[in-house]
Amino acid sequence: MVIKHKFILKTENAWSDANEGLLCMDTGSWRTARPVLDKEKCNYCGLCALYCPPQCMKDMGDYYEVDLAYCKGCGVCAKECPRDVISMVPEGEFTDG
């Protein structure tokens, strides 16, 4: 028997190694609505970033910005914002998505 397959695992057994970068999904494409933050009204309390399940609110120093590559569009940030400065806008209204 000739084995043509080139082994893809370095070890004998099932070890997952994160030293060479992470696997990642395009979860941004799941989104049907995106959070839009009014940074003028944002008081940087960080609750949106704290509660964001995929933790994709980027800390911009005095406000937050959503990372659209990963935001799944769940809307938790908008719901939890105590100042209502985040609104969920349907993706259809954007041309970059």
Next chain:
Amino acid sequence: MAKAQKGQVRVITGNAAAAYGAMLCRPDVATSYPITPMSEVAEQLSAFRADGLVDTEMVEVEGENSAMNVVTAASMAGGRVFTATSSWGLVFMYDAVQQASGFRAPVVMAIANRETPGILAVSGGQQDIISMRDTGWIQIIVEDCQEILDSVIMAFRLAEDFDIQLPVMVNYDGFYLSYLATAVEIPEREDADQFLAPLKQQPERPRLVPGEPLSCGTHGIEIGFMELRYKHCAALERATAKLDEIDKEFGEIFGRSYGGQIEEYRTEDAEIVLVTSGSATGTARTVVDAKRAEGIKVGLVKLRLFRPFPRKRLAEALKGKKAIGVIDRSVGFGWNCGPMYMEIRALTPEIGIIPMLSYIDGLANLDITIPHIERVIDEVSAAAQGKPYQEVTWIPMEE
């Protein structure tokens, strides 16, 4: 390696021999859940710990399933581990047993064999070995108390070998050997250390270290899964010759060796061969000698390695013989013959079409007696001469 000094000879049971073997290998973590007839292994190990003979972390688990999980995890973290069980205990850890082999965790487990399925039997039998046949473990079956101790030490050398990295079961007949006290030579600590020392010179296997981004376990998807399976099977194949090597080296150091995968007894000029495993082999050897004295050219093969199956060496030993008889202490459900017989029959292309007779005997502590083995040899001998024969015989049912 230097020859070992003469060890202390003590009269100990098979269970104690297993515990002594483990103790001499200084496991990092050991655990065991008591079950008849192996509970003494757990007690002995705890006593060694209490007496300060080992600094093993002993975990008194709440069930066999946990026992196997404890040792598998400790093994993947880099530790040397040992556990022991029997029968239903082995069955209760079935999922974890398969995880251990899939993880390629070099766990060593002593098993005092006992009957398993369906019918409750607090008595010996090898059915529990058979139920583990497809778990991907290395399965060694031994004959007497000295061999238990020696095989546990050899099992660590085999399991932890970098080219192998597989868990090993050391099987011995429950009741017959577990409670039988015989004289056993116990190797000295430094000699056992010396025998295991080569394991320290090989490359280190991957291990789980807190804070390092390495995970144990992965979804083997697409060809990745197949690759892991292929590697596992290849390691099992390598284990056959490796066991022979280790057994030979053990013999050179300690003056005792067991033939590795199989032990042949008077097979060279034999016309017919009897195949046995475990404690019944001793009886068979006596009968073979007696039959030889009568002029019957009979030999004996003791099957020591059940998984991986010693195909090559068995074929060499059985090739050219006129007939063979296989005594099983278990049944092959759905085949109505002995499981070891069934596997040997699969070697027909290598050994040729000859009469092969299956004998099922000794279930649930029934003795495999001298008259039983005499009968087997007589029937195999007759079959070799071209007389009609019955393929499968449940010996005690025909008495």
Next chain:
Amino acid sequence: MVEGTKKRNKIFDYFREKEELYAGGVAWCPGCTLELTARFVPKVLGKDMVLVGCPGCSAPVFYGQNVGTWHRMTYYSCLMTGVPSSATGLARYYKKIGKDATIVCFTGDGCAADIGFQPLSGAAERNENIIYICYDNEGYMNTGYQRSSTTPLGAWTSTTPVGIAGKGKPTPSKNMPLIMAMHGAVYVATATLSHLEDFAKKLLKAKEKKDEGFAYIHVFAPCLMGWRIEPDSSIEVCRAAVRTNYFPLWEAENGKFRLTHEVASPKPVTELTKLMRKFSHLKEDGLAELQKVADERYALIKSLCDASK
């Protein structure tokens, strides 16, 4: 512009780990509380831990795939029957070689309360140096929303369906955190995602006490799909569970019980049940029974707290 008032919530001070240990995009549902729990725990505990987990909703992210992983943590995967026992093996081995390690079991309620309960009970009794975090989504949500022993009374699940004869789950949930406290564990606490500071404090306390022995944290983690909740409401549901005393926040430190967040005027459980559709079939009597269970359980925990004073 809101000058002068821009101040970040102090909860961020509890984060030991600044680096995000997960990939940005991982396979958890939008709005999932498990995702938040899984990302929150290492931020507070730090990455120098070993996570032990099993099949379930956490597995698709925790397990790698052939040559890569979704996170940078040290993870040991095992079967549902082997989480605390595997953690025991790791903890004991690291102890033997003198390696400091924080061993964290991370499983759902199906593993903790049902199929993996025996080893959990065993490890707690042996007082192993393990932190066990159970994310409780009140059922076998991963396999398709079947009931578990922590599914509440009357709840719809795919194996306790509602129909002419079916009325949802006929028995109340197993009171897991209290059962674990009764094991005499060094530290037992309840937590949820709406009260993250409370959760962080409890994680840190569990870590602080890990050398003393076993710690168990029971996290109320709603499943949006299985409970039929709107994706943006997951945190609101957690908050409602606390405010109705359906899921009181308490801790038991060396057997001393304490409410960590006492609700001044608790709302009726209907304030919680109205947020999801798994209770939508319940009529007044069904809701009254659910309220009764919540009241009795709260009274029990309250009396334990009072007795501890």
